Amino acid sequence: MSEKLLEIKDLHSMYRTDDDDIYALNGVNISVKKGETLGLVGETGAGKTTTALSIMRLLPDKVGIITQGEIIFKGKNILNVDEKEMRSIRGNDISMIFQDPMTSLNPIHTVGKQIGEVIRLHNPQLDNDDIELKVDEMMEMVGIPAERKIEYPHQFSGGMKQRIVIAIALACSPKLLLADEPTTALDVTIQIQVLQMMSDLKEKFDTSMILITHDLGVVAQICDSVAIMYAGEIIEIGTVEDIFEAKEHHPYTIGLFGSIPDMTKKTKRLNPIDGLMPDPTEIISGCRFADRCPKRMEICEKVSPENYINNTHQIKCHLFTGKIKDDAANEIIGGN
Amino acid sequence: MLKYIIKRILWIIPVILGVSFFIFFIMDFTPGDPAIMILGEGAKPEEYEALRNEMGLNDNFFVRYIRYVSNALKGDFGRSYRTNIPVFEEITSRLPYTLNLAVTSTIIAIIIGLPLGVLSAVKQYTAIDNISLGISLILTSMPAFWFALMCILLFSLKLEWLPSLGADSWKHFILPAAAACTNTLASTLRMTRSTMLEEIRQDYIRTARAKGAKEKTVIFGHALRNALLPVVTVIGVNFGLALGGTIVIEQVFALPGLGQLMINAVRSKDVPMVIASILFSAIIASLVNLLVDIVYVYIDPRLKSEYSTVKAKKV
Amino acid sequence: MTEVKNNKLDTKEDVLKKAHQFKKKSQAKTVWIRYKRNKLGMFGLIVFCLMAVAVLSANGYLDYEEQAIAQNLSERFMSPSAEHVFGTDQYGRDVFARIIYGGRISMFVGMATILISLSAGALIGASAAYYGGKIDNILMRIMDVFLAIPNMLMAITLVAAFGSSLFNLILAMGISNIPRMSRIVRSAVLNVKGQDYVEAAIACGTPDSRVIFKHILPNAMGPILVQVTQTVARTVITVSSLSFIGLGISEPTPEWGAMLSEAKSQLRYYPYLAIVPGVAIVMMVMSLTLVGDGLRDALDPRLKN
Numbered sequence: 001m002s003e004k005l006l007e008i009k010d011l012h013s014m015y016r017t018d019d020d021d022i023y024a025l026n027g028v029n030i031s032v033k034k035g036e037t038l039g040l041v042g043e044t045g046a047g048k049t050t051t052a053l054s055i056m057r058l059l060p061d062k063v064g065i066i067t068q069g070e071i072i073f074k075g076k077n078i079l080n081v082d083e084k085e086m087r088s089i090r091g092n093d094i095s096m097i098f099q100d101p102m103t104s105l106n107p108i109h110t111v112g113k114q115i116g117e118v119i120r121l122h123n124p125q126l127d128n129d130d131i132e133l134k135v136d137e138m139m140e141m142v143g144i145p146a147e148r149k150i151e152y153p154h155q156f157s158g159g160m161k162q163r164i165v166i167a168i169a170l171a172c173s174p175k176l177l178l179a180d181e182p183t184t185a186l187d188v189t190i191q192i193q194v195l196q197m198m199s200d201l202k203e204k205f206d207t208s209m210i211l212i213t214h215d216l217g218v219v220a221q222i223c224d225s226v227a228i229m230y231a232g233e234i235i236e237i238g239t240v241e242d243i244f245e246a247k248e249h250h251p252y253t254i255g256l257f258g259s260i261p262d263m264t265k266k267t268k269r270l271n272p273i274d275g276l277m278p279d280p281t282e283i284i285s286g287c288r289f290a291d292r293c294p295k296r297m298e299i300c301e302k303v304s305p306e307n308y309i310n311n312t313h314q315i316k317c318h319l320f321t322g323k324i325k326d327d328a329a330n331e332i333i334g335g336n
Numbered sequence: 337m338l339k340y341i342i343k344r345i346l347w348i349i350p351v352i353l354g355v356s357f358f359i360f361f362i363m364d365f366t367p368g369d370p371a372i373m374i375l376g377e378g379a380k381p382e383e384y385e386a387l388r389n390e391m392g393l394n395d396n397f398f399v400r401y402i403r404y405v406s407n408a409l410k411g412d413f414g415r416s417y418r419t420n421i422p423v424f425e426e427i428t429s430r431l432p433y434t435l436n437l438a439v440t441s442t443i444i445a446i447i448i449g450l451p452l453g454v455l456s457a458v459k460q461y462t463a464i465d466n467i468s469l470g471i472s473l474i475l476t477s478m479p480a481f482w483f484a485l486m487c488i489l490l491f492s493l494k495l496e497w498l499p500s501l502g503a504d505s506w507k508h509f510i511l512p513a514a515a516a517c518t519n520t521l522a523s524t525l526r527m528t529r530s531t532m533l534e535e536i537r538q539d540y541i542r543t544a545r546a547k548g549a550k551e552k553t554v555i556f557g558h559a560l561r562n563a564l565l566p567v568v569t570v571i572g573v574n575f576g577l578a579l580g581g582t583i584v585i586e587q588v589f590a591l592p593g594l595g596q597l598m599i600n601a602v603r604s605k606d607v608p609m610v611i612a613s614i615l616f617s618a619i620i621a622s623l624v625n626l627l628v629d630i631v632y633v634y635i636d637p638r639l640k641s642e643y644s645t646v647k648a649k650k651v
Numbered sequence: 652m653t654e655v656k657n658n659k660l661d662t663k664e665d666v667l668k669k670a671h672q673f674k675k676k677s678q679a680k681t682v683w684i685r686y687k688r689n690k691l692g693m694f695g696l697i698v699f700c701l702m703a704v705a706v707l708s709a710n711g712y713l714d715y716e717e718q719a720i721a722q723n724l725s726e727r728f729m730s731p732s733a734e735h736v737f738g739t740d741q742y743g744r745d746v747f748a749r750i751i752y753g754g755r756i757s758m759f760v761g762m763a764t765i766l767i768s769l770s771a772g773a774l775i776g777a778s779a780a781y782y783g784g785k786i787d788n789i790l791m792r793i794m795d796v797f798l799a800i801p802n803m804l805m806a807i808t809l810v811a812a813f814g815s816s817l818f819n820l821i822l823a824m825g826i827s828n829i830p831r832m833s834r835i836v837r838s839a840v841l842n843v844k845g846q847d848y849v850e851a852a853i854a855c856g857t858p859d860s861r862v863i864f865k866h867i868l869p870n871a872m873g874p875i876l877v878q879v880t881q882t883v884a885r886t887v888i889t890v891s892s893l894s895f896i897g898l899g900i901s902e903p904t905p906e907w908g909a910m911l912s913e914a915k916s917q918l919r920y921y922p923y924l925a926i927v928p929g930v931a932i933v934m935m936v937m938s939l940t941l942v943g944d945g946l947r948d949a950l951d952p953r954l955k956n
Contacts, residue, residue, distance in 0.1 A: 056546060058542065058545055058546060087548040087549070087550065088548060089548070090545070090546055090547065090548035091546060091547035091548035091549075092548060095546070096546045098539065098542065098543065098546075100539060103538065103539035103540060104539050104540055104542075104543045105540055105543065106540040106543075106544070106558055106562070107540070107562065107637070107638060108561055108562055108636065108637050108638070109558075110637075117544075117547060117549065118547040118548070121547060121548050121549060122548065151641070152637045152638065152641055154638050154641075155641060165543070168543070168547065
């Protein structure tokens with residue numbers, strides 16, 4: 001069993017604006033092993049991007065604050081390192097790909113220069129020729145002819161731009177790649193291409209990856225394990241088999257799967273999950289999903305559930321934590 | 337590239353012709369008889385008539401206009417009604433001084449305004465930002481000539497450090513330049529600040545930080561390079577305003593520039609002088625704008641690639 | 652056993668109730684609320700309103716002829732006192748009265764200028780934006796010709812030909828600001844026209860007039876209003892500059908620029924004559940600029956943070 005590359009413990013992050021305090025992450029616990037691909041799944045606003053930005057410590061200046069928790073990377077809590085060391089980690093040990101390729105590249109630098117920049121930053125010992133060679137190598141690897149490195153971002157299509165972004169992210173062979181919905185902004189046909197390429201490169205460099213997505217199909221294809229996020233918490237986590245094939249699930253997960261339209265059957269209506277995510281400006285006691293949960297119990301609104309652990313599969317729900325199960329069973333026996 | 341430059345130059349010609357037409361047309365309404373102005377009150381009616389015919393003043397408007405333009409292209413802008421000296425001569429002798437003032441004030445404005453704008457943006461909401469904004473607010477709210485008067489009050493009269501009138505030495509240049517640059521400085525500062533603020537919030541800045549780039553590189557290598565583009569275009573506009581402003585400044589300091597010439601001409605209804613001096617100013621302002629536009633295409637790679645002859649394939 | 656929630660869809664009443672929770676206040680009100688939070692903007696607005704009140708009610712506490720115009724050589728160059736709040740000038744006229752009446756002229760010229768340049772500019776700009784194509788091209792080319800002449804010079808040209816009466820000055824300022832106004836209106840209308848919500852409104856069959864008045868105009872008003880304050884501010888300075896060089900308002904009408912022109916020769920011994928009108932100009936222009944900035948920030952709060 002390979003050691004944990006990244007371990008996030010009880011992470012709390014918030015955004016402090018003029019109007020409100022937004023509690024984006026409320027105790028996130030995740031770990032990623034070497035070479036593993038973890039899918040981070042959830043609705044918009046669940047806190048997936050905030051988690052990634054927190055790892056990179058790139059939350060918006062002054063507005064975004066990490067209030068609690070630890071992020072252990074290669075055995076060290078990177079929340080405590082100084083900015084200089086963090087900069088040597090960014091782009092080098094941990095890289096991030098963002099969602100919108102159209103705006104992620106600097107419009108007035110050539111793409112070659114932009115790829116070269118990250119190599120230069122972390123490899124001061126290389127001279128210009130070596131850097132150029134490496135740039136060429138990365139471009140070919142993502143399927144773009146090296147001659148095009150003198151061109152500017154606006155001369156490329158969306159799919160190609162995203163490939164350049166990937167080239168930049170992988171140029172220094174990072175141990176961990178954070179990919180925030182890398183294919184959402186692309187055409188469906190290009191999506192598959194890009195995902196496949198990411199998967200191949202990942203194998204080649206033995207990079208671990210956290211893939212943020214709301215597309216369960218993608219998760220099934222390339223992830224090793226999956227974490228399901230809701231309102232700033234991880235409510236279920238497990239291997240891809242656990243999530244797709246096990247019998248027990250968090251009610252939210254059931255809702256998620258149930259809301260995917262089945263292309264083989266004819267239905268009159270879709271099955272969305274009723275209601276909306278709770279207001280992130282409010283502090284909630286009890287389970288954050290209780291409001292919308294079809295299996296809600298009295299205790300759910302008062303007490304925050306603990307993690308039910310079944311080997312690799314964890315579910316944060318009162319339905320499964322032993323004590324409640326037994327109590328409920330006793331009630332039935334006693335009450336009747 | 338060359339094609340673009342030629343296109344822009346060709347486009348400027350009808351604009352300048354339009355300007356000349358407009359000025360000529362408006363000045364045609366000027367009351368007063370040039371013949372009387374030149375010959376004085378005492379001459380006989382036939383003499384006035386003869387002079388008017390000689391000057392072509394009895395011809396129809398369009399004939400006069402076309403004659404004016406064709407003469408102008410040869411460098412003949414007529415003679416001053418007042419002094420009878422060729423207008424072109426008078427203007428070219430005064431022009432350098434005015435240009436000097438306008439260019440210097442623009443340069444000072446950029447040298448001070450640009451860095452302050454960047455600093456303001458990077459340290460938004462701090463004391464530096466507030467002070468810069470305060471200064472630029474006061475500078476835009478103040479007429480430049482009043483600032484000039486206050487400078488004279490303080491530096492010439494009270495402290496006696498600098499002279500206030502005339503144009504004899506470099507010392508005479510300091511206060512006028514300072515007064516002339518106030519508006520442009522404030523405008524450059526505010527413009528730079530706002531474009532920087534916008535650029536810092538762009539996604540590609542986040543990418544740069546995610547690469548592990550130093551903050552200095554992010555600000556100067558990434559944000560500023562992009563932020564400068566709109567600022568450059570504004571320089572062209574500001575130059576035109578600066579040119580208009582120097583006219584008034586020259587009055588305050590009694591400087592022998594184009595402004596004095598123009599104002600005296602207006603007061604004495606010296607039509608050829610007025611037309612020519614305004615036309616010259618408008619042409620210079622247009623040329624500066626043209627220059628700025630061309631420079632802009634060179635520094636914005638998005639346009640450069642569009643206009644360059646080596647067109648890369650778009651996939 | 653665990654409860655099972657009733658999975659029926661919300662009733663119509665429930666949906667309506669939820670919708671009303673999010674009912675938007677009218678846009679103008681929202682902008683005003685945001686504007687109020689801006690301390691500088693409010694400060695500017697208050698100062699400007701105070702000046703407006705002082706100036707408009709002038710005849711209530713001042714006498715124009717007696718104090719601002721009539722010369723009183725026995726009372727020249729008096730220092731500020733209870734009787735003459737700002738002292739008197741070289742002709743014995745009360746400076747305070749001249750300042751107030753000068754303010755009236757500045758405001759009047761400013762407003763009149765806006766009236767001309769906004770109406771003509773809006774017509775031209777909106778037509779260009781609405782019809783597009785050739786008409787847009789021609790109109791904007793013509794505007795380019797006017798824009799090639801710096802503001803000040805345009806005004807000088809018109810004054811040179813038509814003389815420097817108040818009317819001509821207003822006309823000159825109005826005309827010289829038309830090109831800029833038309834550009835602003837054109838770009839504001841184009842911007843709004845291209846927005847998805849306008850397309851959506853048209854797609855649901857909204858009649859043209861409603862599209863224009865309910866969707867396009869309210870959203871285009873913002874940048875136009877900001878430009879209006881800036882134009883008035885600029886006009887005040889230009890008019891005073893013109894008067895300063897003798898091509899604007901002339902004696903004996905009290906105008907701040909003209910007052911400064913006279914004060915220039917007295918600079919050595921009576922500097923206050925040069926300071927007071929200048930401060931008045933700064934106050935008026937600054938308050939207008941602050942209002943414009945406040946409006947701009949209130950209209951698009953994204954720009955702030």
